[in-house]
Amino acid sequence: MIYILIPISILLLFIAYWFFKWAVKKEQYEDLETPAHQILFDDKAHKKALSSFSDE
């Protein structure tokens, strides 16, 4: 049993690491302050303008 579970957990670990590396490369950790404030902003126009830009 242990010979199956431990390799699986190691595999999951590397997947987690790969995603983390991707997030850092995509600069998601650059600005940690703004997103915290952004949840308070009401975005009525945002939904209309959603088509004109891809990241938020």
Added chain:
Amino acid sequence: MTQQCYHCDQSIPVNFQCSLYIQGLEKFFCCYGCHAVTQTLLDFNLSDYYQYRDSPNPRAEQLPENFLQDLARYDQPAYQQQISIMHPEDNSHEILLMIQGIHCAACIWLIEKRLSQITGIKKISVNLTTQRAMILWHESQIKLSKIIEIIYRLGYQALPDLQIEQNKISRQEKKQALIRVGLSGLIMMQVMMFSIALYLGGWSGIEKAHEQFIRWCSLFLTIPVLFIAGRPFFVSAARAIRNRYLNMDVPIVAALVLSFIASIWVTVHGGKEVYYDSICMFIFFLSVSKYLEITARYKLAAPFLYQALMPLTATICHEDGESLISTANIKLGDILLIKPAEIIPADGIIEQGETTVSESMMTGESFPKAKRVGDTVLCGTHNIDQVFKMRVTEIGTQTLLAQILRLVEKASLYKPQIIETTHKIAGYFVGAVLVIAAFTAWFWSRVSWEESFRNVISVLVITCPCALSLAVPSVVTCATYEFMRNGLLIIKNHVLEGMNQITDVVFDKTGTLTLGLLEVTDYQVLSTDPAYNPKEIAYLLEKHSEHPIAHAITKYCQSQAHHRDVSDLKIYINQGVEGSIDGQRFRIGKKSFVKELFVHKTNVPQTEDLKKSCYLGNEFEFLACFTLIDPLRAHARELVDYCKQRGIATHILSGDPSLEPLQIKEQLGIDFVKHNVTPDEKIAYVENLYAQSKKVLMIGDGMNDAPVLKSAHVSIAINSGTALAKTSADAVLLSNALKDIVQGFEVAAKAKQLMIQNLVWAIVYNIVALPMAIVGWIEPYQAALGMSASSLVVVFNSLRLAKNTR
């Protein structure tokens, strides 16, 4: 009761009427600039900004009239090559813009939102911490000049970040550091889970095969941690050993390597303990602190260099007209056309035209100099009044500007090396630890290799790196943060220790002790004729001039600003301005200049004005007199008094040839003053102090201060000063408030106390713990715990700095 402006929260001048209806309520503004910004926000449906922001905006500047033409230079291919990166695959350009005026997350929202509404913008991302915007756009659909104009209309000033390449590298560094943290953190957690199984097994029994399997998995996982996340420490230790000195990374690496070898041995040959969990945890904590260090460095470097020292483009004249060229291509003998408010891009001689030039950043003189045909103009100085043509006589490295920069480089040789001593002491300490570890190894090897390994690791871990190496840095970090809260941004670490040893403070005058501006302090109405409103007339005449006097007067008379037609407006260099309003001629400027307009020449004796006065008159009489001074910075007195209290001698070194520095010396009670000094003379003066073993704190803001700022024991640059001063200094006074320097001294004193406390604790801890480890009473995990607890004690003690100085 004065109302506050809706946009910038500053008081609205009496009689100024300007308002907008926002969501049904009437809101008022202090100037047309603020009004324009709010109007823009309303037009684009972005007025929610006012509900999201958490602090008022800075006062919006009205766009100067030829602003749009000035922006056109951003579209020049030569310029774009220098400031942006081209992506050929989809024909887009990428640029990093520094944005001034950002103060909260709502500003980010505003800029990103407004720009994403525009077609042609592929990507817009604004970072609150570094105050930079990364923009990807298609030049064919929208021009860079338009983008910058739009940002201006929102109330922010955008400037290209000239260090786009260097920034990319620092960003890479930061990302790599974070990836290392993630890697070591994730693996650390996994390996620790395994080790729980091993510990529990060691206590209540575990199958041999399972134990082996878990140990091998731990080994396999530790390898990436050691060689990827641990790489920086190996590199640093290798460099140290190669260069024959010891740094704190050497025992770390020694401990890591020993533990790893010992654990591999045990895994292969069987034995009691493996240390994979300790290795991973150790590397994780070290990676975190490395990441924090890199982030702090990155943040500190970000806000500087707002103004380029040199303009990137210039207008060159040839037979068939004028064209824009890159300043890198200017050659000797070229004829350049310099417009008002431009920076002169090379040393040269005026061929055509007359103007006034501000050389304040070179000499410290706040008053612009008149220049006519045949006069020399210097690279890096500001053209104020008129357009003129110049012939280039020196470029690049031969200009006076370049010479000052070279002085700055040379001066850094005199920098006191407080860091070096710390390194040397650390080296000895590490050497001692390694010797003790070796001794322990030998001593215990007579019992068993296992015991030997175990104790050597304990010895190495229990003393390194923490208590001793954290004792000082943690106080430094807390102090740096405390300084920042008080408006002082520390760039070099030795500021903290240096402040405690200061015996002399040297002030620059213009821009440091004074605001570096001209302000109207006195206004006298000289005519009893009620038909004229002198302030209104003064405003209309001076509105179009770039001269500092004009700025001071327009600011003072702002409240009387009404639009009237002014005809025949003429600027007389170094004398004043003349213009006609409603058929009447008026002049504003020097007393003698205004008097010349009088129809009836009277024989009033020539009286010299002691202060800088500006008279307004018409064809018959003087109407008013404005008195201008360069006001002292607030708290200047406080700072000088504090220095006296501490027995610190005070000096003024100023390039201003006038008597103002001497007046200020008397006013503030400063000990020594020297005026009319060149940058060379400034350095000579300060070096004289060094020769007397004095420790100097230099406070300055101009380019002529840069060499001294570099060589002084501690130097502080005023935030509103030149970019060169800020990059040459050890600290920047962000708040521009001199009282924060007093606070700085206090923080430094407190920090010294705490450092001593920490060092005492660290020494006591080591004296107690080290023998215990040698004798064999400490298991490696206990060593790790002890080390962590000790460092926590040190860190918490350092945090006391913040609470005490509140």
